[in-house]
Amino acid sequence: MSNSRSARSGGSDSRFFTTTKKGETHELRLELQSPNRDKKKDAVKKVIANMTVGKDVSMLFTDVINCIQTENIELKKLVYLYLINYAKTQPELTLLAVNTFVKDAKDPNPLIRALAVRTMGCIRVEKITEYLCEPLRRALRDDDPYVRKTAAVCVAKLYDINAGLVEDQGFLQVLRDLVCDPNPTVVANAVAALSEITDTGGKDVMQITTATLQKLLAALNECTEWGQVFILDSLAKYDPVDGVEAEGIIERVTPRLQHANSAVVMSAVKVILSYLDLITNKDTERVFSRKLAPPLVTLLNSEPEIQYVALRNINLIVQKRPKILEHEIKVFFCKYNDPIYVKMEKLEIIIRLVSDRNIEQVLLELKEYAQEVDVEFVRRSVRAIGRCAIKLERAADRCISVLLELIETKVNYVLQEAVIVIKDIFRRYPNKYESVIGKLCENLETLDEPEAKAAIIWIIGEYAERIDNADEQLDHFLETFEDESADVQLQLLTATVKLFLKQPDTTQDMVQRVLHMATEDSDNPDLRDRGFVYWRLLATNPEAAKAVVLGEKPTIADDTFTLEPALLDLLVGQIATLASVYHKPPEAFVTKAAPVKDARADEAEEDFDEYEEEDAAEGSSMGGGGGGGAQESSGGNAVDLLDMGDLSIDSGTSNGGGGGGGGGGAFFAPSAAAPPMVKHQVCTAEQGQGLQISAGWANKGGKLSLEMDFANAGPAPLVSLAIQLNKSYFGLSPAQPQIVLPSPVPPGGAASYRQALSTAAAAAASALPMALNPALMAPPGAASPAQPLQCAIKNMTTGAVIYFSVPMDVSNVLSADGQLDKATYLSYWKAISDALEVQSVITDAPGMDVKAVTAKLAARNIFFIAQRDAGAAQVAYYSFKVAGALLVLLEITVQPGQIAVCVRTDAQPYAQPAKALVESILRS
CATH class of the missing domain: 1.25.40 (Serine Threonine Protein Phosphatase 5, Tetratricopeptide repeat)
Incomplete structure (x- = not known):
């Protein structure tokens, strides 16, 4: 009876999505003010329906908020949903609902208490946050588990808005206490919140102890499937005391392998794989390994998308522990109706599992695949036959026979791929299969x-x-x-x-x-x-x-798509995440993610075990905080609003009266880590055809920006300007090419672009933000970091183009937030390919030790990380950021008579300029 009633109700609610009348907003406002409760609820439903389909109903904000004082839970939910959506655009009016939130947080109904706390957490308005703390603290200690589990998630949302507030209020410790809550759902949500905070903050706040471990394992059997995923992911990061504890955890986790949810299965697999290395009894290890095969095989009976994700994870598992699936190769044979992306992954796993025992049936399969209609799949299949020959010496003869049979088909793309793989087989087994050459040469004419x-x-x-x-x-x-x-x-x-x-x-x-x-x-x-x-x-x-x-050529091996051992270990620990699908570490594709330093970080530091930070170096570390991933921002210079004319990059003089830092000669003038902003008059009213400009560099929060003051001495109002920068050492460019003032500047008036930004919707930032654009980098040797930045501004009202230069100091460009901790530094260093490294040796610098080098670099916002002794040499590691966006890692080896400089950054165009910058600082 209730099901049919809800179905009728759902059908009636669909009418709210079909209203397209003119003047509807006025009618809605009248209905929202109606004293009739049902009419008011229907009006709110119409507003939500309009909001859902993308219509702007923010003009009804006040009228909807007036409906919040109600005992009807359904209506209250609808109003709260509206508030969450429009709070950011109406922060002042949102404050009107605060009293209702606080009141609802004390309501006798636990559903309403939880709803109030959840909504306050979802409203990302800074002014609301200060009112959230007290209700949230009560909700975390609430008698009802539904309220506690909702509050636990709210802590993670609050941390994303204001991390310092969460730590100051002690909410992190309360979350850790909730991990021992008697209700499994509360435990799961607390673990989920702590995991989210760990990912956001870059430091492990979970802190699993022996006591909490038992609580997690107990909750594992009773919480929801997604709660199980969070708990399992946390267990995968835990370091068991010994093999006995690891064995006990695996025993408790193993039942999850039979779960219907594939995410739970993969998370359980990850836990077991993480602990297998700790088990010393080989028989026990073999038993646990054997239990992993059936659930992985079962995943291949799911829909294609889940199959693909499973196959990408299985690819990692097979590289790490091939014996787990060595007897299951048949399940990876391709079906005729498999999507191509599934077929390709299956083919890769088949090659990894092929052995002398199963090569015959594999070759029969591959031969069939080579006669399919999909050209790319056929090519990959022919290449797989060649890879099998390279991998298995005993099977090479049989593989060559199959390839010759395929050549006889005279199919052009099959023939061409066969020639390519036979060449690799010749390299693997020289002077063994020359009899095949005649067959290949017969088909020369068809190769294209x-x-x-x-x-x-x-x-x-x-x-x-x-x-x-x-x-x-x-x-x-x-x-x-x-x-x-x-x-x-x-x-x-x-x-x-x-x-x-x-x-x-x-x-x-x-x-x-x-x-x-x-x-x-x-x-x-x-x-x-x-x-x-x-x-x-x-x-x-x-x-x-x-x-x-x-000369004799080195023997080749099949290492196609094979991962480096260190990366493989990292990705196996990331099974059931996007990293295991992309086969890349998380920081390679999630720019906000900071590498997490957990209990195992010290073990991963390898060479850094010997490092000892010196007192002098500690004193020179002026910046704080960990850095984000190295990023490269493009500057929005596609709009060609200006013509830079004959402005030369070698010019070292300013058009205005600003003076400062010429292009040649000494590299920099001494400066503090974060020099105070000094504005220079860079353009007089006469030079600017009625526009007077003062400008200076600001580096706040690691972000570089250009602050400008304008004085209008011309006859027409100043409305908007367009700006463009000439090529410079680091390729600085404005993040936006146009400067739109909030109100016209009348003749004789003045405006500061810093103030303009703080009142405009662009945010309360500090002037014109700067980005890095490789296309605007000056040619090698054509500029220095201390050279004034040459700018052109176009007055969009008069059409006048004004050229000027803004004095530049290198400490403006190098951010004060460029210091990393050792674990973060190490993870970034490993993530950057050796091929992107640039090196040089300085022999003409004055004799210095690591202390002197560190002091000289620290004065330019290049931060010391660690050092170690390598015989007669001293090796030190540093990091710095350019314009708050580009992270550069530095290794300096100091020996008698010379200094070796090694620079790593994944933004390759900036590697050489960064190296030259460091060399110049050391020589100065």
């Missing part, structure tokens, strides 16, 4: 893809002495040398030189022709360089040429 051409050319050059007409085969490709891709040209050059070294009497003209085309007719620097190297080798020392070109 660069990679396939390069592969067959490599084979011809490598085995030229065993191919009767190798010169003719290469000559066939040389006819179109200029039209080939760079990879094919490089292979042709090398193969021809190999052929000449093996058959010098008949191929001299050919090699001369190829060398001439490579060195004289080509624009490709790689091809030219290789051509000159070969020419010089052949002309001066043919024996050396043979040793270089025909």
